[in-house]
Amino acid sequence: MEPVEALERIAFLLERQGAVTYRVQAFRTAAAAAGELSADALRRRAENGSLARLKGLGPKTTRVVEEALAGVRPVYLARLEDEAGGPLVEGERGARLRQALRGDCHLHSDWSDGGSPVETMAATARDLGHSWCVLTDHSPRLTVARGLSAERLRQQLALVAEVNETLAPFRLLTGIECDILDDGGLDQEPELLDQLDVVVASVHSKLRMDRAPMTRRMLAAVGNPLVDVLGHCTGRLLSGRQRPESSFDAGEVFAACAEHRTAVEINCRPERLDPPRRLLREAVDAGCLFAIDTDAHAPGQLDWQIYGCARAEECGVPADRIINTFTERQLTTWTTTGRTPGR
Template sequence: MSAREDQDRAVATLRRVAFLLERAQASRYRAEAYRAAARTVERQEAARLGALARAGALTDLPAVGSSTAEVVSRAMAGRAVPALIELEEQAAADDARTTPAAAALHAALRGDLHSHTEASDGATPVQEMVLAELELGRDYLAVTDHSPRLTVANGLSAPRLRAQLAQLAALRPAVAPFEVLSGIEVDILDDGTLDQDPDLLDELDVVVASVHSKLRMDGAAMTRRMLTAVRDPRTDVLGHCTGRRVAGRHRPPSEFDARAVFDACAEHGVAVEINCRPDRLDPPHELLQLAADAGCEFTIDSDAHAPGQLDWLRAGCERAVAHGIGPDRVVTTRSAAAVRARSRR
């Protein structure tokens, strides 16, 4: 093996450990430590990196601590990395619990329409999110960072979103035939309007509309708010519809007339998101059944804020099959071209 190949193996191993930590819901700081080390190692001259490894001096590098140095040293020497082995075994055990029907639906998924990058409140640059989705064997990823009113999540103003669109255009040739879809998770404002320049929304491949504020609004007002957003021709997907949190800082679901909202989704061609974040799992089962009965279509989305979280879709598949929702009703089993063609704009 050449020094460059040893270096590449070390970088890939660090990124794989970070991916599996994110997948397993480990501390964000642990995963970020491995990603920071990967970036440092990747920037080094291969010969210098080899010399530092032989001297046991990898921790002289910025962002490389004792744990990440051990991973680099073992990976460069072609030796087993215990931390990686343990995480791979855990991931395999988790996957083995997937039911056959959910596994079949998971295998049919071709993309993800809800993901975040460091441009808003994600952990990594868009390139790392795209690379992870590509390595998962999927065909496309929609980049849907937050809109401006969600300041706590560093939502994108119109100029910042336009800059991101230019970034995505430059990235696409490098990853083709994988497709990077332009998108946004746009806030549904109090009156049901969408929190972004309408002309700019018209340029996007995917618009996911979600409620993030005043979640305890009166049920009738919340229903009017959501119906206004669903009827907006720029809305493609209704994101995490109840806003609930079932882990960490618990939050009850918002109150609204779910049947009226899902009937409107079915009428206007707005897909209902099955959000796979372990702390959301939204909609709840009873509302998911209502949406199925209303004739809605669905997306199964990760709402990923880090690359490893893109591999959370099995949970959504389990929830879908429990309510008789098959691949024909899941938008994300279709091609990127079909997703674009389905756009309501």
């Protein structure tokens, strides 16, 4: 295994494990630094003892490079593969459905609160077997997440076009995770939202709003023709700074999602797993479409999709109502016209 490959694999596994950012960044920074040198140059540095002086490498990452150059599997990587490299769910739960998925409709890059460049996120999605994914960085009101102004979003659209030239036939689709404002409006220019391939709309503020106004707020959003996916509908957090579910009339909201062909997101982040099973089953009964999305903020988190697949299978979500099973053309046809394959 080459040094850069070993460092990147370690970073991926740490992200998959949900490790804190600084631990991951040490290995991604080291991979970038090592990647700027040829294998021969790295080997000469290892031989003359100057490898540790290379900017971007620390004691742990230097050892990984040295072991990889020596032709042995780095000890740190081997230990991490044992800890975090195995299946994320028990048995075959969700495996068949995961094989049917072609993409991921919700992921973030370092343009907002993600930790990696757009190109890295897209290339990882491709390497995990996807044929497309949707870049959905945050909208401007979420300043804590460096949400994109209209100007920055337009700049990002140009970058997406460049990435697609490099990664074809894989397709990176344009998108946004747009804040649902207090009155149910959307936190971005309508004309700009209309240019995007996919719009995920999510509540990020006033999550403890009373039931009736929260219901009206969500109904306004899912009924907006610019919205394609309702993101993490309850807003709950199961770990860390735990947060209870928002209160809203799920029956009304899911009925509106079914009527307006707005997909309900099955959010795969371990601290979210949103919606809860009881609401997921209610959305199935309401006839909703679904999007099984990682909400990934780092490349390794793109592998979390199996969590959503396992929950979807458990709750009886039909595969033909999951938009991630669509081809790129079918997906963009649906977001443009509302027509799903076979209908």
